[in-house]
Amino acid sequence: VTPVPGFPAPTTHSQQAYSPFDTFTSRWTRADARQIKARSNPNVAVGANSMPTSVTMPDIPANFPQTNPDVWLWDTWTLIDAHANQFSYNGWEVIFSLTADPNAGYTFDDRHVHARISYFYRRAGIPASARPRNGGWIYGGHLFPDGASVKVFGSTTLTNNAEWSGSTRLLKTDGNEVVVFYTALGFNRTADGTNITPPVAIISKANGTIHADLNHVWFTGFNNHTGLLQPDGTYYQTGQQNEFYSFRDPFTFEDPQHPGQTFMVFEGNTAGERGAKDCTAADLGYQAGDPYAEDLDTVLNSGATYQKANIGLAVSTDSSLTRWRFLPPLISANCVNDQTERPQIYIKDGKYYLFTISHRTTFAAGMDGPDGVYGFVGNGLRSDFEPLNWGSGLALGNPTDLNTAAGSDFDPDPQQNPRAFQAYSHYVMPNGLVESFIDTVEGRRGGALAPTVKIQISDATTQIDLSYGQNGLGGYGNIPANRYDLDFQGF
Ligand code: FRU
Numbered sequence: 001v002t003p004v005p006g007f008p009a010p011t012t013h014s015q016q017a018y019s020p021f022d023t024f025t026s027r028w029t030r031a032d033a034r035q036i037k038a039r040s041n042p043n044v045a046v047g048a049n050s051m052p053t054s055v056t057m058p059d060i061p062a063n064f065p066q067t068n069p070d071v072w073l074w075d076t077w078t079l080i081d082a083h084a085n086q087f088s089y090n091g092w093e094v095i096f097s098l099t100a101d102p103n104a105g106y107t108f109d110d111r112h113v114h115a116r117i118s119y120f121y122r123r124a125g126i127p128a129s130a131r132p133r134n135g136g137w138i139y140g141g142h143l144f145p146d147g148a149s150v151k152v153f154g155s156t157t158l159t160n161n162a163e164w165s166g167s168t169r170l171l172k173t174d175g176n177e178v179v180v181f182y183t184a185l186g187f188n189r190t191a192d193g194t195n196i197t198p199p200v201a202i203i204s205k206a207n208g209t210i211h212a213d214l215n216h217v218w219f220t221g222f223n224n225h226t227g228l229l230q231p232d233g234t235y236y237q238t239g240q241q242n243e244f245y246s247f248r249d250p251f252t253f254e255d256p257q258h259p260g261q262t263f264m265v266f267e268g269n270t271a272g273e274r275g276a277k278d279c280t281a282a283d284l285g286y287q288a289g290d291p292y293a294e295d296l297d298t299v300l301n302s303g304a305t306y307q308k309a310n311i312g313l314a315v316s317t318d319s320s321l322t323r324w325r326f327l328p329p330l331i332s333a334n335c336v337n338d339q340t341e342r343p344q345i346y347i348k349d350g351k352y353y354l355f356t357i358s359h360r361t362t363f364a365a366g367m368d369g370p371d372g373v374y375g376f377v378g379n380g381l382r383s384d385f386e387p388l389n390w391g392s393g394l395a396l397g398n399p400t401d402l403n404t405a406a407g408s409d410f411d412p413d414p415q416q417n418p419r420a421f422q423a424y425s426h427y428v429m430p431n432g433l434v435e436s437f438i439d440t441v442e443g444r445r446g447g448a449l450a451p452t453v454k455i456q457i458s459d460a461t462t463q464i465d466l467s468y469g470q471n472g473l474g475g476y477g478n479i480p481a482n483r484y485d486l487d488f489q490g491f
Pocket residue numbers: 074075098112115164165166183248249267341342424425
């Protein structure tokens with residue numbers, strides 16, 4: 001990659017594969033992340049999109065439909081096998097979403113501490129153009145029985161608990177047993193939201209059974225919830241080290257290069273005391289003699305050390321996927337960004353893509369980039385990952401003016417692009433389809449499924465497919481199965 005004038009060169013990443021059990025952790029460096037700003041146009045009109053079209057999600061219209069007026073939904077995932085194929089069940093497509101009650105007296109921004117996993121279903125095999133505008137998803141209710149997920153906390157003192165993101169596996173593709181991997185969150189807070197003790201995040205699982213008839217889909221089971229992983233403080237930061245730590249969003253899969261093993265990627269932070277000034281020259285990642293390199297001490301004293309995300313890896317040590325062992329992180333973003341969320345492994349043409357979502361406001365001092373999905377490519381599950389697109393890592397961002405202050409979804413900067421927070425929690429599906437949820441469009445809050453978009457993925461590049469749907473926007477909540485039940489005869 002030839003550096004953009006005025007900007008440093010990105011770090012050289014070989015894409016070389018290591019054993020998943022190796023201690024090598026790849027780095028998303030400051031030199032890499034600065035390639036985002038390098039590709040931003042400094043001369044656009046205030047509040048326009050300053051990023052290239054190829055990495056920008058098209059504008060969502062402000063008159064978007066609600067998925068369901070009686071429920072807010074956000075992070076959403078599908079019923080998958082060990083290779084992220086999306087299955088229908090007895091002729092129904094099924095999705096799982098974090099949800100909250102819009103009529104319970106709290107705001108959309110306070111939804112997280114009330115999150116419950118719910119499910120939705122719709123008939124499979126109908127083209128998006130023949131569905132209702134909102135995608136036609138039928139709300140099935142909460143997935144877990146009331147009072148079940150709190151049990152993983154035992155006798156810990158909590159003021160409330162929530163169910164955060166994860167993934168749902170169909171254990172045998174011709175069966176009906178499912179296992180949900182999710183994050184059990186326990187809070188102990190004062191009425192104004194201050195932590196009395198740090199939140200407790202436990203990556204957990206619950207087994208259940210899916211059922212369907214001609215009219216509806218339902219689940220049984222999920223009474224027993226098992227805690228699988230809590231951060232170790234060595235690879236993954238604990239709540240004692242930093243009350244604002246992230247430890248969540250399990251995604252499990254089998255690696256064709258290591259058959260018979262089940263792995264999990266998840267969102268973590270680099271272990272150590274909050275803000276410790278220990279980012280290294282390797283985390284900065286500048287080439288020797290780069291005239292645009294930063295001085296390490298300057299970075300260490302800039303506040304950037306408060307942002308140290310990683311993407312964790314664990315391996316299951318038993319066939320029921322109940323026992324797990326931490327492995328070193330796949331990638332770290334020390335002094336680059338604080339959150340690498342909902343990670344997933346996506347294999348295409350023999351390449352391993354690690355996709356993750358992140359926010360503009362979680363970038364470290366001196367770094368910038370839009371809200372959206374970021375990606376890295378290597379030759380194996382553990383690789384010296386190369387950040388996609390000019391070495392930057394940005395795969396698909398919201399329309400954003402990087403020349404203007406970020407604001408936030410709950411307190412927008414009037415100068416900022418009114419779609420800078422239009423969507424979040426993107427998940428890359430088979431064939432490059434990308435689903436997400438609507439957060440804010442022109443000040444209108446969402447809590448609904450966004451229009452599905454499509455990216456073309458090839459080597460170290462991705463590009464929005466503007467021929468998909470209408471100018472790149474597919475159906476709202478168009479989340480199709482790519483595997484249909486063999487025995488389904490049609491309704
Ligand atoms: C992403 C996310 C996830 C978390 C959930 C909580 O949108 O931050 O990491 O599981 O939202 O609501």
